[in-house]
Amino acid sequence: MADNSVVDPLTLALNATPAFVASAVEFVEATTIVLAVGVTRGWRAPLIGTIAATATLAVVVATVGVALVTIVPEHLLKGVVGALLLLFGLRWLRKAVLRFAGIVAIHDEELVYQRELAELRAKGLKRNEFDWVGFVIAFKAVLLEGTEVAFIVIAFGAAGGAALVSATIAAIVAGIVVIAIGAALRQPLTMVPENWLKFGVGAMLCSFGVFWFAEALGMEWPGDALSIPFVVASFLGASWLAVRMLRALLPQGAEVEARNV
Amino acid sequence: MFRTLWSTLYGLLVDDGQLAIGALVALAITWGIAYAGGDGGRDVTGWVLLVMVLGLVVANLYRAGVDVRRRVSSAQR
Numbered sequence: 001m002a003d004n005s006v007v008d009p010l011t012l013a014l015n016a017t018p019a020f021v022a023s024a025v026e027f028v029e030a031t032t033i034v035l036a037v038g039v040t041r042g043w044r045a046p047l048i049g050t051i052a053a054t055a056t057l058a059v060v061v062a063t064v065g066v067a068l069v070t071i072v073p074e075h076l077l078k079g080v081v082g083a084l085l086l087l088f089g090l091r092w093l094r095k096a097v098l099r100f101a102g103i104v105a106i107h108d109e110e111l112v113y114q115r116e117l118a119e120l121r122a123k124g125l126k127r128n129e130f131d132w133v134g135f136v137i138a139f140k141a142v143l144l145e146g147t148e149v150a151f152i153v154i155a156f157g158a159a160g161g162a163a164l165v166s167a168t169i170a171a172i173v174a175g176i177v178v179i180a181i182g183a184a185l186r187q188p189l190t191m192v193p194e195n196w197l198k199f200g201v202g203a204m205l206c207s208f209g210v211f212w213f214a215e216a217l218g219m220e221w222p223g224d225a226l227s228i229p230f231v232v233a234s235f236l237g238a239s240w241l242a243v244r245m246l247r248a249l250l251p252q253g254a255e256v257e258a259r260n261v
Numbered sequence: 262m263f264r265t266l267w268s269t270l271y272g273l274l275v276d277d278g279q280l281a282i283g284a285l286v287a288l289a290i291t292w293g294i295a296y297a298g299g300d301g302g303r304d305v306t307g308w309v310l311l312v313m314v315l316g317l318v319v320a321n322l323y324r325a326g327v328d329v330r331r332r333v334s335s336a337q338r
Contacts, residue, residue: 083285083288086284086288086314087275087281087284087285090276090280090281090284090314090318091275091276091277091281093318094276094277094280094318094321094322094325095276097318097322098322098325101326103325103326103329206314210307210310210311210314211307213288213291213307213310214291214306214307214310215307217291217292217295217296217303217306218295218303218306219295219303219304219305219306219307220304221307231307231311234311234315235315235318238315238318238319239318241319242318242319242322242323245319245322245323245326246322246323246325246326249323249326249327249330250326250329250330250333
């Protein structure tokens with residue numbers, strides 16, 4: 001896409017920031033499951049599973065990402081990536097709004113962790129054998145959550161070679177930070193305000209989707225990338241209004257009652 | 262294998278079918294405006310898409326809230 005050698009710092013920052021935050025959210029979810037496997041069944045198999053899944057994802061990003069950026073025409077790629085980002089972002093934003101309004105339960109890493117621990121303990125472990133259960137669970141968790149990271153990296157990297165590098169580095173740094181904190185604490189990262197992050201990143205993904213799709217159709221945004229913060233603010237404002245509207249529609253106890261329906 | 266790939270992709274992009282369809286329709290309308298409206302149409306596509314998607318998000322969440330309220334009240338009866 002575009003001229004890969006000349007990408008301004010603002011564009012790089014705009015690609016790296018959502019890639020970092022969105023990847024961190026996904027890494028928190030994967031780290032919770034890997035931690036649960038490691039604590040209950042030992043660390044060897046889940047760590048090998050994690051490395052295998054990470055390698056698989058690296059190959060996917062390297063092949064699909066680079067191929068897309070270098071082969072597909074710029075306007076077509078921007079249009080497709082814009083549409084996909086919009087759909088992906090709307091999914092995150094909708095869920096975050098419903099969670100803030102109490103209609104969907106807030107994602108509780110501690111609860112997920114305790115449930116995984118109980119399930120894994122129930123499965124038992126034979127000594128002196130490679131723990132395939134631990135390997136498969138860690139591999140699946142990292143691959144599934146990592147697929148979303150790969151999608152985000154490829155989408156934000158679609159702005160050009162330097163953007164792909166910045167999005168990839170942002171995702172890797174997010175992974176290192178989350179895994180390091182998880183390994184140091186040896187407990188799920190419950191302090192991460194996951195819904196706030198999903199709310200913010202959902203708005204950013206939708207904004208990039210709208211921005212790129214319109215650019216693909218030939219529109220020139222006023223101030224180019226400088227108009228993105230305005231679009232993000234519009235999504236945040238509309239979502240905040242939606243939270244207020246839902247809270248007015250379903251006052252106190254909607255979450256508990258909705259769970260019981 | 263294709264079914265697994267499809268369900269993974271679908272799960273990655275779609276939380277609510279109506280919202281996803283609405284977004285695709287908004288994208289199609291925007292595309293139509295850009296190609297039928299000439300230069301003038303092209304210059305407003307982003308704003309039109311933004312307004313449509315914002316309206317879609319609020320309307321979809323309102324519908325979700327009304328659905329939950331109806332389910333909750335009918336369960337209480």
